[in-house]
Amino acid sequence: MSGEELRSIWRWQITLFAALLLLVIALLGISFGPIHIPFTSILRSFLGMDSHLSEQDRSVLFDIRLPRVILAALVGSALATSGAVYQTVFRNPLADPYLLGAAAGAGLGATIAITNSHGNLYGLLPAFAFSGAILAVVVSFFISGKFFAEPNSLLLSGIAVGSFATAVQTYLQQRHSASLRPVYSWILGELTAASWQVVTWSAIYIGVALIILLIVAKQLDGLMLTDEEAYSLGINPNKIRVIAVIAATLATATAVAASGLIGFVGIVVPHLVRGLTHRVTNRALPTIAITGAAFLVLADLGARTLLSPAELPIGIITAFVGAPFFLFVLRRKRLINQ
Numbered sequence: 001m002s003g004e005e006l007r008s009i010w011r012w013q014i015t016l017f018a019a020l021l022l023l024v025i026a027l028l029g030i031s032f033g034p035i036h037i038p039f040t041s042i043l044r045s046f047l048g049m050d051s052h053l054s055e056q057d058r059s060v061l062f063d064i065r066l067p068r069v070i071l072a073a074l075v076g077s078a079l080a081t082s083g084a085v086y087q088t089v090f091r092n093p094l095a096d097p098y099l100l101g102a103a104a105g106a107g108l109g110a111t112i113a114i115t116n117s118h119g120n121l122y123g124l125l126p127a128f129a130f131s132g133a134i135l136a137v138v139v140s141f142f143i144s145g146k147f148f149a150e151p152n153s154l155l156l157s158g159i160a161v162g163s164f165a166t167a168v169q170t171y172l173q174q175r176h177s178a179s180l181r182p183v184y185s186w187i188l189g190e191l192t193a194a195s196w197q198v199v200t201w202s203a204i205y206i207g208v209a210l211i212i213l214l215i216v217a218k219q220l221d222g223l224m225l226t227d228e229e230a231y232s233l234g235i236n237p238n239k240i241r242v243i244a245v246i247a248a249t250l251a252t253a254t255a256v257a258a259s260g261l262i263g264f265v266g267i268v269v270p271h272l273v274r275g276l277t278h279r280v281t282n283r284a285l286p287t288i289a290i291t292g293a294a295f296l297v298l299a300d301l302g303a304r305t306l307l308s309p310a311e312l313p314i315g316i317i318t319a320f321v322g323a324p325f326f327l328f329v330l331r332r333k334r335l336i337n338q
Contacts, residue, residue: 014277015287022073022294029069029301034309035060068194071202072300072314073293075191075259076269078206078251080292081285083266085213085248088220088282089241090155093329097252097266100158100245104165105136106256110186111169115176125186126198126257133253136161137245188313189262191300202258209251210289216243220282262296262315264322269295271329 031037037057044051045061053061082097090099098104109132113124140161144154173180213220222235223244230237255262269292277284299317306312 014273015290018273018287018290018294022290022297025294025297025301026069026073029072029297030061030065032301033060033065033304037061037065063196064194067196067199068191068300069297071194071199071258072191072297074199074202074206075255075262076265076292076294076296076299077210077289078255078292079262079265080269080295081210081213081289082248082252082255084270084282084285084288085220085244086266087270088223089244089248091224093271094267094326096263097248097255098162098261098263099155100140100249101136101162101165102133102249102252102256103261104162104169106130106133106253107187107261108132108136108165108169108172110260111172111183114182114186115172126201129260130253130257132165133256134249136165137249137253185313186260187315189260189315189318190313191259192311194258198258202254205254206251209247209254212247213244213251214285216240216247217282217285220244260315262318264318264326265292265296267329268318268322268325271325 027039027042030042031039035057037053037060041051041053041057042061045053045058051058079097083095086095086097086099087093089095106129109128109130110125112132113128116124137158140154140158143157143161173183219235219240222230222233223237223240225233227237270288273284273288273291277287296314296318299321300314302317303312303314306317
């Protein structure tokens with residue numbers, strides 16, 4: 001058996017391990033909390049057998065815990081995959097899903113929703129956050145003019161749009177100081193509003209985006225070459241960049257609309273998976289998506305249980321893990337460039 005075949009088997013083993021790890025962490029997430037639900041009861045309930053659970057426990061299981069775990073998995077896979085794609089498109093290992101102003105645009109949209117909610121917060125917030133994220137990226141594309149002829153121009157446009165959106169958001173917060181707490185709570189990330197309705201529309205948009213990214217994964221590898229080399233392989237780099245950024249932005253905007261701003265997932269997970277698989281190419285995207293799902297479900301479990309019955313914003317958990325990792329990647333990048 002050749003070395004390449006052995007490496008391929010090893011990569012698929014890691015993918016399978018990530019899937020099993022996700023399953024185990026998901027069961028832990030469903031089981032643990034202020035109300036503990038035994039694993040056997042969970043499995044019996046899923047199999048349609050008598051689980052001996054009370055109506056309250058069944059409600060916690062199917063109406064609160066299960067949709068929350070599924071939503072965390074969807075958001076984690078979206079952010080991790082989008083981060084990996086952005087790192088390829090912009091050839092920057094520190095790129096994250098919020099690079100083109102999506103975070104600031106979503107934050108502005110959420111702030112507008114919260115300050116004008118009048119008691120219907122979660123009816124307005126997802127739609128406004130989603131619209132704000134999409135609009136910010138579209139404006140970044142429009143300002144950059146040449147689209148991906150100069151990726152750095154698009155990157156700078158995203159920074160400018162993000163700064164403007166943040167300034168407007170700060171102005172609105174000062175005008176509506178009573179709304180500061182829910183705004184900051186959303187900015188730090190939360191999955192408390194998880195419901196089957198949120199899971200359904202999130203799964204549709206994130207599913208479509210991830211399918212597109214997986215389809216173009218092999219062509220994304222061409223972006224790691226020069227544009228001339230990519231053209232010689234029959235790849236249109238600008239077309240692939242546009243498709244990839246649109247799909248990644250759709251996934252990011254949906255994740256933000258469903259859960260708020262959750263940082264570092266898009267940086268930590270791609271580097272972790274690529275380090276384990278020794279595979280820089282985007283063919284590792286399925287493993288990255290699964291690992292991202294497991295990472296965020298585990299982070300949410302920590303957010304719910306570390307100070308139980310109180311709950312930490314999930315963004316604090318991911319920042320606690322991600323900030324040192326970010327510094328590690330930054331230092332490693334500087335040492336390589338020296």
